[in-house]
Amino acid sequence: MKNELYLETYTPKEKFEKSFLLKVSLESLITYYVYKYCNPLNIKLYFVHTTDSDDKELLYLKADCIDFVEKKNIAWQVASCLFPVALFDDTVITGLCAVSRHICKYRSSAYSPHENDDGLLSFRKGCLQAPNEVSIWTKFCEVDLIKTVKELLGEVKLKEIPKSLIRFENHLNKPVKLHNMFKVARDLKKVTLKTNDYVEIVQSLNPSAEITQTHDGTKIPKQRKWKSNIKKQADIISSLNVEELGLEHQFAEGPFLTLADLVLLPSYYITVKKIGKDMFEALFPLSYKWFLKVSNLKEIVNLDLLLQTISALSLPLMKSLEIPKIEDVSLYKSDPKRHNPKKRLFTKPEDIEKALDSVQDGMELNLSILEFEEVVDWNKIPDGANPAAGHLPNERVIRKSQQLENLCQAVLVMAKEGDYIVDFCSGSGHLGILLAYLLPKCTIILLENKEQSLLRARDRVHNMGLTNVYFFQCNLDFFIGKFDIGIALHACGIASDLVLDKCLNANAKFVLCPCCYGSLHATDRLIYPRSSKFRNMTIDQYLCIGHTADQTHKEHPLTVRGERCMAIIDSDRARFAEEYGYKVTLSRLKPLSCTDKNNLLVGVPS
Template identity: 55%
Template sequence: MSNSIYLESFNSYNDHKDTFTLKVSVESFIIYCIYKYCSPKDTELYFTQVNDSSGRAHLNLLVREVKFIDQENVPWQVSSCVFPVALCDDTVITGLCAVARSICKHGHSIQGTFEHFNGLLGFCKGCLQAPNEVSVWTKFCEVDIIKTVLSLLGLSTISEIPVNLVRFENHLDKPVRIHNIYKVARNIKKQNLDVNLTNANVKPQIKPENSLRKPKNRKWKSNTTKDLEILCSTKLEELSISHQFAEGPFLTLADLLLLPCYYLFTQLLGETNLKELLPLSYKWYVNLINMQEMKIITDIFNIIVETRDLKSLKLPEVDDVSLYKSDPKRHNPKKRLFTKPEDIENALKSISDDLELKISVNNMKGGINWDIIPEGANPFAGHLPDDRVNRKAQQLENLALAVTAMAKDGDVVVDFCSGSGHLGKFDVGVALHACGIASDLVLDKCLKANAKFVLCPCCYGSLHATNRLSYPRSKKFNSIPIDQYLCIYHTADQTHKEHPLSERGDRCMAIIDSDRGRLAEEQGYTVTLARLKPLSCTPKNNLLIGVPADSKLNEVP
């Protein structure tokens, strides 16, 4: 089985053949470095020229031997994605961290001295596994640091150190947070103790033969075991573990991903400024580039970027928050959000009648003969409690009836958030209880594809802005202050069964879904907001249905 990595280039093969220079994006530069370091087995790397390069920052990478592939020969699955892309048999992987992880999994290079015993992906191979929408650390490595590079490349004068560089500096100054940290601390302490004993050059004593007899078992602890003892109540700050690397004492994929960016920062900001203003980051950077294993990457560092006009660089004021989601000191925009009754009432008063969609009556009739449905798609085959099985069947019937009312022969129906992904054209998008922002991501995909959609959103309280989403969603709702909007979606989760606050929670759900519906209407959709029936099948029972202007429903729910 052979795998392929596809990176974008802003010049052609003939241009490269004349100058040995590739004009590449920052993401392509990073993936190329990781590819050279890992040397993945049976994996080819191709550059392909992209036409839409206007206004995009690029780097001039000097490299002699590369493989180019014409656009018409690029697999359609790859062309459907945003670069970089990995094609592994019948699986298509896109996204900076996801492609980098795929390269690591197929890596064929000798494991480095400082790597975790599981390799660059660390404990349970989980390094940068969580998507940037839910992981502060992945977002920093995949989104924030790339944006910082691009913003600096677009400036001619720099007067302030970028905020994200200060965030990483603060991160390196914090206690290390890794799995089994006390076990790691004991192992490091044991290694240091072994080194000290070796350096003592103690000559072993030659024992007489009669002293080789088997000693009796005695109940006592060796001093060595006692010396290695580290209690789990010990504070993280008191452990002798420092940020030798980005995630702690082990070299991980995060280091390989950040290293090319910091090479560019030294070019743009000057190595002296980095050393003076960001000493921990500079120490981390120098430690990496001086490692023998990194020579294959540092040899690629031939990009010459002119140092910008630096006018008395200063450090910005940045909240000293953690880059780890598991850290209580992480950045949490909702940490001061309390749904006080008076705040909720004030937020609801700000919603005028013309903003909310009217909830339509669900007139869909019919059902599903579950006896003819295969076990893999049948909730009755899941060995669940009867009550739960019946409710799940009712939920699925509501969505199925809505889809059959709008779909026509030949339509491609995609059920989002229920398994593997889909590439290419589709006509109807469906999502049952896509958690939080996932419902908005599905909605955006449907709007971009001009596809019909049937959504039953969930987890309103976990909504948050990302690099791709902002709230409120629609222009019509932009008049709502963000703090009141946050209060409304937080209250929308208060829909517990037979609770006096459920009615208010239902209205808040309808307001958030009205915002989503108004966004679709602004793009020419006809939108219906209904509710599942019976209402008892789930507390999150809103049904948002959208049809593009050039389509018609067979039956209006």
Template identity: 35%
Template sequence: MIELTLLILVLEEALTSGPINHSPTPFSVNQSNKGVEVKRDSEVPQIVTEKISNQQCWISEEFEVLQECTACTGFEINSQSLAACVETGLKEKLNCKKSGIAFRSCVSIKGVEERNFLLFMFSMLLVFVLSVGAVKVTTVVLRKMASTQVMKSQKSVSGRMAKETYELENRRYYDSIKKLPHLYVEVRKLAEPYVYLDLRNLIVLLIYEAFHLERWVELWIVSKAHAGTGDTTTTTTLDDVVNHRKFLRLKSSVVFNESTKSYNINSDKVNDIIRDSFEGIEVSTRKHPSITIADKRMVICGVSSVLRFMLKFAGTRIESRKDNVEDIDLLRKFKQYLGFRGGCLQACAESSIWTKFCEVDMLNVINGIDQSCQTLKCKLDLNDTELVSVPIPETIIQFENHLSLPVKVHNFRKVIQNSKKADTGSLSLESCKDQNKIELITDLKHEFAEGTIMLLSDLILFPSVDICVSCVGREVFRGIAPKTLEWYDKVNFVFQSLLSFDIDCYYSSILHTNQTKFEWVVPEVPMQSLYSRDPNRYKPTLRQFTRQYEIDEVLEFVKHQCIEPLEINEEEPCFEWTDIPLLAHPEGGNLPKTRQQRKCHQLASLVYYALQVYGETRMDCKSRRFRIVDFCSGGGHLGILVAYLLPECDVILVENKDESLRRAQERIEGLGLSNMYCYQSNLDYFDGDFDLGLALHACGTATDLAIEKCVAASASFVCCPCCYGAVQENHMLKYPRSSIFLKSQIPLRYYFILSHASDHTHDAAHEKTEQGKQCMTLIDTDRCLYAKENYYNVKLCKIVPDTASPKNHILVGVKKQNEKL
């Protein structure tokens, strides 16, 4: 197109480069009394006359142009006094050699053709520019579209490859487990066919029995004496257990089935069994349910973590055989229950609203019913005839509100499309574009807790709701929480199709016996879903903590309260990497090269201070090997390095993500480290004795939880905090941490402004970096003061050099010897 335009311009220039001919159109003029009649030469007879008037002298005579073609005056045109002006309104003045002055008609004014030509040239140039621009824009758009398409294809391919790789690694990992894992469930009494236990253990045992998981996981029953009896399992009476209101009765067959390997052991002996399985180390599992994997020297603790492992492990074993049609159907269910990428309820309860609701709030529903029953019992004891108001547990109303609001899922378009296909036959994703997003999303109702399919969260929530339905009564419950009852019936149908079960609660008989003496009251609960970004809960304007004028206000407040930040010890760590094997080096952990150098500096600094603390405290541990715990260990970079350097110590990695621990175990096996063990759980489930706690870049509240665990165990700590802006109150922690900050009466919002401003530690040239460091020091000062109040010698250090990480503070705390428990 460009070449064609240029060719036209060149030809046009060549054809019009000669002199412009202003020759007029020949005319024949005949004058008579009737006027002037003008004819073209083609109409004039071809007769040669001897005498031609001067008005046509240019035909036969030589002439000279005296005046170029110009416009005739209005008078000349209207009066027709000049014949040359009649036809075109233009005239050209000539001087014939013999006839003299004459006028003839002409068809163009001088310069018009030049102007027209220039206009043509300009038009062609404009077309050329527009063509070039259109080609450029089209090229950019097409390249962008092609690039986007390629990226989507690559992402799709890489996603499939990542999924296949993940599944392959999962299969390889679970296939490498030769001994059957042990599931520990704690009960209070065995009275065939009934088992008395708390709600958490009941949930795991119910799902274990419903899906016949005894084929893949060995059940161990941990019996515990009733609190206050001082007895063990053999002497606790049934009445003692029943009178302990918060325990439930479950009719179970698997516990008493002789063909199933079940063991009834006292909880005091659990650690002895685990120590034998793990070749000497005592990994505390005081919090049940839990799973131990002897092949991997690993403990899994927490309801969600335990259930995820059992479903994944059983699914992998089924997939490797695929010889039973019923098992294949079970495999499909397991994959569905585990959810997207097998990560249902994987987020920590301290940071996830939904996980906290399922694992903490809903499982404490017994406490709510207990409080209601205690209120009723007091009224009955006083013979009060007034009708007693008994509140429904708030968690039930929260769940009802959640089910009443629209579903919010990451792949809402796909879910909507699949849900609409049954009605419309087909549905294009074009109908799910953003402009219709709000309209369509309201059509997507909750069928189950997290959307339209049943997940692990539904299985975990079901027993709590079942207890409430039993206590309240079905018809009354329908009037209070109809959506919840509808959900309950769907999940109950699934459970009843798998297992005939009966959960009996101590309170149900009391409430049904005295149902005429009280009335259920619905507490006021905000109309919010349990999604973290629900606009009814998440108010962006209230969560902005980084306005500069507010930061200045908070810093001024701290200054007036005379809160002095701790001085930072900038000691230069001394550490050599030359003798460290590859698998203990960050390079062996598959870190990108851009991160390896920074990670080396971070590890060198923490290991330097950890070795210092170990040297100061190792003599305090005489009854057993010195034990170090790496909290939030991730891939185990810090713990593996410490275990390699201190083979005389036992090192435990505590991490919530099973994938991270798998990577760590590969390196542990490659190094042949026999002093390392893994503990997969949230921090709140870890409950064991240790001497030194480590944490490298534990995000947000995880640092405070790690320090809290160290304080509870009278252990020293070396922690490097991270993600200060993620600090938030939860069911385990309150802020500020220290009494000095509390006495200053610093508002909670001020504290969160400090924590969010602490994340403004950019490069040295940034204007807010110094301010961010100041706020970061204040938050860490609060943490150190809290430890100091719990009888620790503390100091605030830093990672060297500063370029290793913007979050470079290291909190070092050594428990005072005379204050150890």
């Protein structure tokens, strides 16, 4: 079974053998650092020499004897992704955090006493598990901070303090958020109630209560699994406010060293060097305290050996820096005061009417009628590709089968032998696996950023014995491969637009059934409205229509208006594709009852 890690370098093998220095991107440097810390078993590391570059944001990495591989010799799956990339059997993993998590799973290095019982991946192995599309913490670690450091490396003079650095400083000033914080607080002897008093209380209730000993020698009662007066007393203790627990941010995610600290540390090492220790400590005292805490741990690999040239970087002139305005918000997903750039717009009737009045003749696309010659015979579809084989209610099985059949038939009409078909946001692979079975001479790629969903799809494919399916665990951004057809069933919100952009840039056909219109929002890459025909509409009017498009519930008086709003948003997407030379049809799934979000966009490049 393959288990390989690929990092990109801009230094040819011959030059490396003379200096043992590699010119790499920040992402490759961080990944190599995690690799060296974990010293994973059974993961073979390769550096891929791509091309020489003199970009200011590149760094020199001090490396041992390493293995090089030519770009032309790497597997097509690896070449289809941005580095770093891990190739695990028939699954490709890409993205800084996802690859770092994969490395941690095979670590051979001893656990640090500063880690919790689950190691670097922390409680229930969940550290940095959520993809950056849904987790502001993952996005901070692998997108926001990376962008900031690259800007620092390219800047000669800073004009203002980077916002991401302020955001992390604010994060360290917030109360610690943990799934099991009360247990952690008791174990660390951080609660205000003295442990000895707690022991006396328990023993007074039950003299035979079994007492155990913690790692620091403090005696606490062993937790029982049945209800009792002892349990009630423990509940009283656990009723303390979070602020009273005494848990502090010794590390990035709380009292324990996690993978997040390893991912963040190289970036902060560069940042401190670039800004200067005195200035950095004055601007970010909590961040500097965290930085010293982590970088001085004896388990941490000496970064000076990895970053040979950082100390020689020119320092920016920072006599007076502007402090940008930024919300004092948390990076914790569970915190109600978290950083949330995707706040939804809630609408009023008068706003909706005004928005709809801005839609002019010729903007909306006429709805086509789906007509297919063949239907899917579900009696002949094996269990792994058949919703009826799962544990869904009968009504749900019928509706799911109808959804799959609509998109599947649209793909069957346009697919040719040898095509590469990407099922974007594939989930557990219902659509892609069905197509793989029906199109055995096509290659199907299941692209999904959630590890558990992709593992379920992988198990079903292997049980079916299909050999034309490959698995990509990554965000849309990290996939850069060529393909012929892109499909997506209910890709939420902006994901449908990101899939559309992937298809347009690859000149690939597309079959899209969008979802979650109300969560549309402008991003660095997406501007709404999308097409020139809709540009007379303001962004507020557009988002108002998007929010109204989600009002398509059964037997609801606003359903008809909601369906029209869905058609308006999808017409804008269609018009945008037409500007790329595509012929686009907008139709609806049959029967309409199979899903409330039943629009279907089919595009073919001219």
